Amino acid sequence: MPVRLSSTGLVLDGQQPVQNLLRFLDTVMRGIGQVMLQNNSYTGLLFLLGIFCNSVLFGGAVLVGTMVSTLTAILLGAKPTLVRDGMFGFNGALVAIAVIYFLQPNALTWAYVILAAACTTVLMAAMLRLFDVWKMPVLTAPFVFTALCFLLACARFGRLQSTHVLPTAGLPRAAAIVEGIVTTSTVLEGLFNGIAQVFFQGSVITGVLFAIGLLISSRRVFIIALLGSLTGLLVAWGMGAAEPAIRSGAFGFNSVLTAIALGGVFFVLDKASAAYTLLATVATAIVFAAVSAALEPLGMPALTLPFVLVVWLFVLAGPMFPGLRLAGDA
Amino acid sequence: MPVRLSSTGLVLDGQQPVQNLLRFLDTVMRGIGQVMLQNNSYTGLLFLLGIFCNSVLFGGAVLVGTMVSTLTAILLGAKPTLVRDGMFGFNGALVAIAVIYFLQPNALTWAYVILAAACTTVLMAAMLRLFDVWKMPVLTAPFVFTALCFLLACARFGRLQSTHVLPTAGLPRAAAIVEGIVTTSTVLEGLFNGIAQVFFQGSVITGVLFAIGLLISSRRVFIIALLGSLTGLLVAWGMGAAEPAIRSGAFGFNSVLTAIALGGVFFVLDKASAAYTLLATVATAIVFAAVSAALEPLGMPALTLPFVLVVWLFVLAGPMFPGLRLAGDA
């Protein structure tokens, strides 16, 4: 039969129109799954479900973004195996949801989404070549750079209006204070919001659906993601971060991604790499605070830049420490 | 005869003093031409004429800057073929005009110009080595980094005063509005100002002379440059940028350079690369808006950073897309 189900999605052998369409849709789902580094179309489907549960608008944006960036890669003739693994989809997914989250949706905004998604594909290709020298993963850097660029540009463009979810531009305060009291509900909500925030969703149910999506792909990744969210949350709590920020999952989503990347993808998990991953996950929470403060004068959000920076450094440093074993060819 | 005219400038075979002087002057003109990626001393001469038409001060600055950076390269023993092609001239030309444009000219400012021009040569050499790994062009990055550095430093130096052309430092506004109405005169002036602004000149006549300079070098480059300026202008208009900014050519000059670089220099122009160049040129206008907003808290101008960033990425990504054919060894 021309269509089979493997453990990570559809397997299609032929080149008939229906097969090509199914292959494209499966590729799009993998692209959505790759947002959390899972080359698994069921996982991607669950992520999409989780987003649609919270908002049809955001679900639509993710679909459009992933399709546009994947199509751009196909049109430009990018390597089919890379395309098929969803490597040109996840940045489009994220940039689309970011633009629709931060800007008021109208026809021009959707044109902006399409342009941004197409740009992530070029940026992805550029960074794949750049990082090939060190065999380093590109991660969600194309999304971060494209989104920051397209959001910053709005300051000059009168026909694009922000949704006022963007942080207010301001100079850093001289001193921070401990705001609010962290309770059990803060921790529980923060734990799952931390996973949901990877796609800008502030919803515990979405977070639970995302977690189930990860569980389908790998039990190890599921546990690591929860531990990552918890670690980010605990660091923020210990340091005296504001309770609303902790509850919203703001300190969690970058740590979730760092934990998945280092503990679940790039290193063989043993005692040494578990300690290494823990250090990276703690560092991610601090880098999140730093990046968020550094972007304050610009009124820009940190997005997943902290995750990207920390994982780059920890993956790059890996081979210098013989105690750590790299998983396959990272 | 020891002096001949080729289609791109003087050809000199001997090593007599007069020949060396002529060779140096021809090298300086090529350096000025290289500001728009044209290794052509007639083009450089026309650019210089265009600037002198507008201002003797700026013309002098360009001459001094190009000479200093070229001489620094010669003194340090840089590769003669690179020097001869004007590769160590164009960043000096731009940094000199930028310093004189943004700072009040006095003896110390001219010393500052000389120092800055010399620094661009070291930066150029450093970046040539850095980018050799990917066979990527350095473009005007040494100018951008040196100029930003030397202009930022003035905040600490009481003997250097700005000409108040620098943007006022401020935090980004919450919302942009559509300012002014774009008319035919906006478009016509913006079109040529966009070319003139490559050298910080707000003058249609200068823009026309620059365009003729490009025409001397290549008809294709001439057309592409005009289309680049137009594209930047139209994107800005469509997005609701302020009319005075559109008229001044602010949204044009980076797009002009991107169009020349991708459509005229680094890729063989066919349908695929034309579409690729168009995407890059549109992206350049958005990146210009973004960089200009990002530098707002510092009161710094975007210079040609948007062009540099976009062309780096699109050239870097090129080989990942087999549909695009690179021109020779970019």
Add this chain to the structure above:
Amino acid sequence: MPVRLSSTGLVLDGQQPVQNLLRFLDTVMRGIGQVMLQNNSYTGLLFLLGIFCNSVLFGGAVLVGTMVSTLTAILLGAKPTLVRDGMFGFNGALVAIAVIYFLQPNALTWAYVILAAACTTVLMAAMLRLFDVWKMPVLTAPFVFTALCFLLACARFGRLQSTHVLPTAGLPRAAAIVEGIVTTSTVLEGLFNGIAQVFFQGSVITGVLFAIGLLISSRRVFIIALLGSLTGLLVAWGMGAAEPAIRSGAFGFNSVLTAIALGGVFFVLDKASAAYTLLATVATAIVFAAVSAALEPLGMPALTLPFVLVVWLFVLAGPMFPGLRLAGDA
């Protein structure tokens, strides 16, 4: 005998506990010496003495930071020869003194110091791999990035309070004025403060002890360091920098490090490289002013970023200029 004194520190052959302890302590001292690029434990000891003379708190911080980052490298299995040369110590030393200098010391701050010092080791390893492509030195970049990150993060963490030594966040002023009058005492104090400021110490006596530490390692480095401090000071004076900044050594410490690195470590000192080093040292003072202005909206200090940037560029450019001879394998 199992312990001998060489011209740069202890030589230990065996693996007995006492020998291992002595070797570790000698490694820690080399790490402190490497802050000024000296692989010499006597020099490191004198630096430590100089700091303790000024403040027991800072001396303790340097010891803790160097030990933690060195131990992290040992635990992760970093290359023993690199560890032994103090290459994983100096960034820990600096990040620890920076955190204790800028944040009020309490138990959480010390935990923060330990975490930051451990992070510099990962960052060092990452950058060693990154820069191996160009055989470029990492310098104090891991310190700079880690310190900026950990200090910026405090804006979000209510349990860490600044000591109000950090610059006040603000937008750059439109114009600088010449503040105060430079006298002989400004020059003399500035000269030695410039050396002391490498470790954030504003003390002439500490500067003198540091200079003696350099003299123990190399007469050439001693002279170059003083000339570097003087150059930075004179550039600042000539440009009209504020007198208190000149006196405090703020314009000196980056120039000291640039002079040592280029004139004393990476190039064979002859006429050509002396001129090259002078250009770099002058540029460092300007880059210091620029970086310090660029970080003003964030309320962050420039640290040794100017030194790092300038030396990277000048070392990178080196092989492009055949007139300059690289010292061994830089």
